[in-house]
């Protein structure tokens with residue numbers, strides 16, 4: 070297996086747009102020793118993100134980089150890359166970042182960008198995944214943490230956890246149940262990535278620690 074560049078660098082760059090509860094879950098997991106990593110910087114594209122306050126309260130450097138200040142998506146991505154590389158970030162974690170990341174980011178951090186999505190992908194990609202799940206009438210939904218590729222919510226699946234849909238669920242009640250599982254799944258996925266010993270085969274994430282590839 071080729072040397073894993075992520076293994077030696079446990080510095081995370083978090084990209085957020087809002088509430089930041091997944092950011093908080095990563096902060097808490099690091100603080101209580103479940104996740105061996107450092108958050109080097111939290112970048113939000115919105116100045117009023119509650120997540121920025123959470124990061125400041127934890128003593129983490131924050132940056133607001135508004136996409137509105139850039140004329141193209143590529144220019145914005147290049148600015149993100151510059152800020153992340155300036156802080157020697159080894160793994161980028163999208164945590165409610167409401168922007169598509171494009172080629173400059175993916176080329177600078179190949180297989181080193183994670184995203185968390187509130188459904189069992191490939192079901193219900195895109196916005197309002199929990200509402201899509203309730204409206205579709207599925208009986209099980211959940212959370213997916215995946216590597217980010219150029220296609221929306223489509224990269225190799227690192228961790229998936231199922232969450233039941235129950236009678237009377239609304240998009241909001243299902244979202245709250247899934248969110249609890251998100252807060253466990255994201256630190257676990259980040260730890261799995263940082264521990265190395267995994268590879269991507271086609272569109273599959275293969276790790277001895279993954280349930281689907283335990284025998285490889």
Ligand code: GRF
Nearest residue numbers: 088089090091165185186187
């Ligand atoms: C989460 O549901 C996450 O799965 C999705 O956006 C939401 C972000 O929530 N990508 P928070 O900002 O982490 O609280």
